[in-house]
Amino acid sequence: MIRNHRGEVAIAYLFILPFVLTYGVLFLWPTLQMVYLSFTDAPLIGPGEWIGFENYVEMFDDRRFWTSVKNTAYFVALTVIPNTLIGLAIAMMVSRLKGWQQSLILAMFFLPYILPVSVVYRIWNWMFNLQFGIMQYPLTWVFGKPTPVFRTQWMFMPAVAFVTIWWTCGFNILLFLSGLRSISTDIYEAAALDNASRWTIFRRITWPLIWPVTALVLTIQLILQLKIFDQVYLFVQGGRPDPSMVLVQYIYSQAFQKNQGGYAAAIAVALFVIVIVFSVLQFQLLRARGEK
Amino acid sequence: MSPAKHITPQNKRRSNSGPSQDGYLNIGADRIAGEPQCQRKWRRGPAPREDYVKTFLKIAMLSTALLSVGSVQAQETVVWWDFLSGGDGVRMKALIEQFNTEHAGEIEIQPTTLEWGTPFYTKVQTSAAIGEGPDVMTYHLSRVPLGVESGALAPISAEDLAGVDLGPDTFAPANWEAGQIEGQQYAVPFDIHSLILYYNKDKLAEAGLLGEDGLPTGLDGADNFMAALEKLRGGSEYALSLQTSGDGTPWRVFYSLFGQQDGVFLAEDGTFFPEESIPKAVAAVETMASWVEGGLAPALTEYEGSVALFTSGAAALHLNGVWEVPTMADLSEKGELGFEWGAIAVPTFFDHPATWADSHGFAIPNNVGKEVTPEKKAAVLEVISWMNKNSLAWANAGHIPAYTPVRESEEFKTMQPNATYSILADTAVFDPRSTLAGVASPVYDAVANYISPAMNGELEPQDAIEEMKADLQDQAE
Amino acid sequence: MADIVLNEVSKSFGAVSVLDKVSMHIKSGEFIVFLGPSGCGKSTLLRMIAGLEQVSEGEIFIGDRRVDQLPPNERGVSMVFQNYALYPHMSVRDNMSFGLQNVGTPKDEIARRVDEAARMLEIGQLLDRKPAQLSGGQRQRVAIGRAIVREPVAFLLDEPLSNLDAGLRVRTRVELAQLHHRIGTTMIFVTHDQTEAMTLASRIVVMNNRRIEQIGKPMEIYSRPASRFVAAFVGSPAMNFLPVTGVSDAGGFAAISFAGQGPVTTTVPFTDIPKDKLTFGIRAEAARISREGQGVTGVVDVVERLGERTLVYVSLPDGTPLIAEDEGVSAVEPGQTVHIAIDGGAGIIFDEPGKAYHAAK
Numbered sequence A: 001m002i003r004n005h006r007g008e009v010a011i012a013y014l015f016i017l018p019f020v021l022t023y024g025v026l027f028l029w030p031t032l033q034m035v036y037l038s039f040t041d042a043p044l045i046g047p048g049e050w051i052g053f054e055n056y057v058e059m060f061d062d063r064r065f066w067t068s069v070k071n072t073a074y075f076v077a078l079t080v081i082p083n084t085l086i087g088l089a090i091a092m093m094v095s096r097l098k099g100w101q102q103s104l105i106l107a108m109f110f111l112p113y114i115l116p117v118s119v120v121y122r123i124w125n126w127m128f129n130l131q132f133g134i135m136q137y138p139l140t141w142v143f144g145k146p147t148p149v150f151r152t153q154w155m156f157m158p159a160v161a162f163v164t165i166w167w168t169c170g171f172n173i174l175l176f177l178s179g180l181r182s183i184s185t186d187i188y189e190a191a192a193l194d195n196a197s198r199w200t201i202f203r204r205i206t207w208p209l210i211w212p213v214t215a216l217v218l219t220i221q222l223i224l225q226l227k228i229f230d231q232v233y234l235f236v237q238g239g240r241p242d243p244s245m246v247l248v249q250y251i252y253s254q255a256f257q258k259n260q261g262g263y264a265a266a267i268a269v270a271l272f273v274i275v276i277v278f279s280v281l282q283f284q285l286l287r288a289r290g291e292k
Numbered sequence B: 001m002s003p004a005k006h007i008t009p010q011n012k013r014r015s016n017s018g019p020s021q022d023g024y025l026n027i028g029a030d031r032i033a034g035e036p037q038c039q040r041k042w043r044r045g046p047a048p049r050e051d052y053v054k055t056f057l058k059i060a061m062l063s064t065a066l067l068s069v070g071s072v073q074a075q076e077t078v079v080w081w082d083f084l085s086g087g088d089g090v091r092m093k094a095l096i097e098q099f100n101t102e103h104a105g106e107i108e109i110q111p112t113t114l115e116w117g118t119p120f121y122t123k124v125q126t127s128a129a130i131g132e133g134p135d136v137m138t139y140h141l142s143r144v145p146l147g148v149e150s151g152a153l154a155p156i157s158a159e160d161l162a163g164v165d166l167g168p169d170t171f172a173p174a175n176w177e178a179g180q181i182e183g184q185q186y187a188v189p190f191d192i193h194s195l196i197l198y199y200n201k202d203k204l205a206e207a208g209l210l211g212e213d214g215l216p217t218g219l220d221g222a223d224n225f226m227a228a229l230e231k232l233r234g235g236s237e238y239a240l241s242l243q244t245s246g247d248g249t250p251w252r253v254f255y256s257l258f259g260q261q262d263g264v265f266l267a268e269d270g271t272f273f274p275e276e277s278i279p280k281a282v283a284a285v286e287t288m289a290s291w292v293e294g295g296l297a298p299a300l301t302e303y304e305g306s307v308a309l310f311t312s313g314a315a316a317l318h319l320n321g322v323w324e325v326p327t328m329a330d331l332s333e334k335g336e337l338g339f340e341w342g343a344i345a346v347p348t349f350f351d352h353p354a355t356w357a358d359s360h361g362f363a364i365p366n367n368v369g370k371e372v373t374p375e376k377k378a379a380v381l382e383v384i385s386w387m388n389k390n391s392l393a394w395a396n397a398g399h400i401p402a403y404t405p406v407r408e409s410e411e412f413k414t415m416q417p418n419a420t421y422s423i424l425a426d427t428a429v430f431d432p433r434s435t436l437a438g439v440a441s442p443v444y445d446a447v448a449n450y451i452s453p454a455m456n457g458e459l460e461p462q463d464a465i466e467e468m469k470a471d472l473q474d475q476a477e
Numbered sequence C: 001m002a003d004i005v006l007n008e009v010s011k012s013f014g015a016v017s018v019l020d021k022v023s024m025h026i027k028s029g030e031f032i033v034f035l036g037p038s039g040c041g042k043s044t045l046l047r048m049i050a051g052l053e054q055v056s057e058g059e060i061f062i063g064d065r066r067v068d069q070l071p072p073n074e075r076g077v078s079m080v081f082q083n084y085a086l087y088p089h090m091s092v093r094d095n096m097s098f099g100l101q102n103v104g105t106p107k108d109e110i111a112r113r114v115d116e117a118a119r120m121l122e123i124g125q126l127l128d129r130k131p132a133q134l135s136g137g138q139r140q141r142v143a144i145g146r147a148i149v150r151e152p153v154a155f156l157l158d159e160p161l162s163n164l165d166a167g168l169r170v171r172t173r174v175e176l177a178q179l180h181h182r183i184g185t186t187m188i189f190v191t192h193d194q195t196e197a198m199t200l201a202s203r204i205v206v207m208n209n210r211r212i213e214q215i216g217k218p219m220e221i222y223s224r225p226a227s228r229f230v231a232a233f234v235g236s237p238a239m240n241f242l243p244v245t246g247v248s249d250a251g252g253f254a255a256i257s258f259a260g261q262g263p264v265t266t267t268v269p270f271t272d273i274p275k276d277k278l279t280f281g282i283r284a285e286a287a288r289i290s291r292e293g294q295g296v297t298g299v300v301d302v303v304e305r306l307g308e309r310t311l312v313y314v315s316l317p318d319g320t321p322l323i324a325e326d327e328g329v330s331a332v333e334p335g336q337t338v339h340i341a342i343d344g345g346a347g348i349i350f351d352e353p354g355k356a357y358h359a360a361k
Helices: A005-037 A054-060 A063-096 A099-114 A117-127 A136-143 A153-181 A185-193 A198-226 A230-236 A247-257 A261-291 B009-016 B027-044 B048-074 B086-102 B118-129 B141-149 B158-163 B173-177 B201-206 B222-235 B249-259 B275-293 B303-311 B322-333 B374-389 B442-455 B461-476 C042-050 C092-102 C107-121 C136-149 C166-183 C194-200 C218-223 C228-233
Strands: B076-082 B107-113 B136-140 B187-189 B191-200 B238-241 B315-321 B341-345 B355-358 B360-363 B428-430 C004-013 C016-026 C031-035 C057-062 C077-080 C154-158 C186-191 C203-208 C211-216 C240-250 C253-258 C261-269 C279-282 C287-289 C296-305 C309-315 C321-327 C337-342 C348-350
Touching: A005 A261, A054 A261, A063 A099, A063 A153, A063 A198, A063 A247, A063 A261, A099 A153, A117 A153, A117 A230, A153 A198, A153 A230, A185 A198, A185 C077, A198 A261, A230 A247, A247 A261, A247 B118, A247 B442, B076 B086, B076 B118, B076 B374, B086 B107, B086 B322, B086 B374, B107 B374, B118 B141, B136 B141, B136 B374, B141 B187, B141 B360, B158 B374, B191 B201, B191 B249, B191 B322, B201 B222, B222 B238, B222 B275, B222 B315, B238 B303, B249 B275, B249 B315, B249 B355, B249 B428, B249 B442, B275 B442, B275 B461, B303 B315, B303 B322, B315 B322, B322 B341, B360 B374, B442 B461, C004 C042, C016 C042, C016 C057, C016 C211, C031 C042, C031 C194, C042 C077, C042 C154, C042 C186, C042 C203, C077 C136, C092 C107, C092 C136, C107 C136, C136 C154, C136 C166, C166 C194, C186 C194, C194 C218, C203 C218, C203 C228, C211 C218, C211 C228, C228 C279, C228 C348, C240 C261, C240 C321, C261 C296, C261 C348, C296 C321, C309 C337, C321 C337
Parallel strands: B076 B107, B076 B136, B238 B315, B355 B428, C031 C186, C031 C203, C077 C154, C154 C186, C287 C321
Antiparallel strands: B136 B360, B187 B360, B191 B315, B191 B341, B191 B355, C004 C016, C004 C057, C203 C211, C240 C253, C240 C279, C253 C261, C279 C348, C287 C337, C296 C309, C296 C337, C309 C321
């Protein structure tokens, strides 16, 4: 078949042009600007003087920056793997249900995910309320007295992580469920005939076969949770912001509270690098494991 | 000043009202509201007579709209942003309505209320930078240094101010200068607001803490105050309620107690807490912590909670800003308070009276790339001037008017409870003048990070002050 | 080695019954084929024996153990799935070892059995591959190998040849027969292909519409079908069914007329049969083209030359179709009028519900 090859290429470019333009204007250009900004002493708005690596040098000496890095890492540790495992566990339970029961239970687990973070914050702030929060019953049982969870330093991050898992788990469940559905029932039947116990079936059949989905969920989670801001920002309101400061929150406070656009950009670049390095690294590692 | 958190139902209703309820016809709104209704009726096929009536009404409405186009064009519109909600907000909206009525056909204020604190100031800064800021806005004078440094504020010339009878003579000198940076005026004061002590008269009477004059007695001095709290202990859940988490009240109380010892927060040379002031700061924090430690004040309580503890009768005393006066007054008026309340100046815990104070003022954003017409400028100046001259109504919200003729008027001098605590105008200690200070500033954050935890026994007062000093010093460099 | 006994086994999904009181006795070492059209319940029956479906009513015994309430792994059977159900992430060796590992078989014993099965199935060189790297036929062998290494009391095979192409299917069929011959383990094989059933089975279980129609050796099923359904389902080309227009007694045997022709004398005792609404069944090989001008006449529609024989599609005078057979080299052409000699002794008479009447044994 003879085709006008050049014409086709032109049309292809024409079709991707809107995306490339949008991507360039809304993502690429701002990103480059941010990198440029990080080498200046610009305020939040407007240009600044070129100061080379000064912002980065300052950053390495900045106690609060390292606190933010540490807190972000802590939050990632508290959410990424637990959220993935809980998502898988619930998906496996939900997948045993059939028909409308499955739809109903799935909808219940997915519902929190469609809520905006402000609503999630309101719900849990209320649930944990010192005077009338329902969570104070178990907390009182454990600690002997009502406990201000979001004002108690060591509880803050775990509590925010808990709320985050509650909030975002539904999406992971959905991903896992579709992964589980793609495993043929024949294979489970074969395993049942092969004397495999439930645990063996999970360990040697389900887990390795669901692994590509697990790797995907872990990577999505990692990227998402490295960028944690909203929940921490909201729950810390009226409390101590510094000890639980996370990276994006620190960027926000430098840029919007202290009017240090250039320095904030430098931290943003650092976060950008962290996200890219860790997500690429993780995904490669996970994929390698899966191919073994 | 009033934190946007405490929203009364009354205020909510108010905030929904569009410009058309201000007594001015808004063409767009009327057409949108009117037309579909008519069309719906047409389609349903009503009796012919009704049709005529509708058509007539429609024509009448249109011509009214057309007529009002002329008047709208002739009048100057002033876009106004504030952060005042709650009791304050209601009173400010009444003032704006009054202004609009008095200036019908000449100037119309179009007000928008935004969220107090960081959200407001962030929006102001970013919108000014692209020329989309308002024509005039409320501004905390404590925030002027940071506002000017970040380029958000436009200077206001002395001549322009003199043109509307505003100047150094019409304000208290310290107050007037708080709106300046290097002699240049950037904000015009509107009020002075401060910290006061609210009390439950019934509970104080029970504990024998009311004097002959019916005012609280025996509260001065840190030890006396403690003893008084002990006396009040049995009468209610807490002797004293105050916000003990985050920034806000902890800063205001701390700065008052610190000021009562002549503590220096920020020295001329840029040092935070110079050596000799550290013990004073520690003493202030220790005093605050002793209330919580003894169970006399609630631990880790947020702003709204602290107000609720007092209004529900669960606390005999309440430390908070004057802006909650309308809350008490309104509740009392509706008979929902359940006790008799009063307010006095903050007691003297240390050497001499001193109370933290800040001011609401008016400022003009530095709208980049947007020319201000002489007509607009005149209108804005008229707004600022008129508001000050009518600030007696604002005093109703608990504040002390900044405008000297009003503050010294007979009406204000007899206004209650303001008169009881008006002494604090003389003993006010204003926020430190620094780009790190002011509402929603790093200093406010530092309070949440160090002073509040120390109040709740999570940090030693000595450590808290030293860490706060190091932190602020670090940020200043 | 153990017999498998099904005793009035029924299965229903909710209100829908899919098997109704099925009973059979499978002797140890038999090659049993469940044959029937789609939806007749044959796969469900196999899965019930495997333990993958619950029995709604009735009992299943393997040996002297009642197994219908036991989980699949405790029944001692292996299964080969239609899609093989190999574990995609495991090597061929692991696929075959998995079941043995789960019961704690020693490693060297596992290796020995896997190697032996691999040798038997000629898949020794594939042991380190993953299923995705195998052809359809190779996967099939691995699936069988996985079943073999467990040394089960019975193999259950669910349409195992249906995913293979035609040539491979025939070859595998033969290999399967050889395998059965060699290891002698009971095999239960489900198929809808009557050729597979005829070539493999020691006994065929013909199923239709939730029930067993007939159990018997292949030639028994072929020549003495119990019902019109079995007669129609087994054999190629399908049996001719001719509406009977008259029946008479010819020396104790039924003589029947059809399509205005006949009578043809059968070997079915006249007294056995009802006298109304009968159908005469005759296979093509018993309706031969007669060069001597004997038998019924009809006009040729189509001639199918199969090499060793020729199938002649004929319309009888009243339009009834009939498939007759001629020898491999046939001069018959479409449009021609032919004579067909009917071997009445090979004929079967069916009554209206479909019950078959045969010659007395």
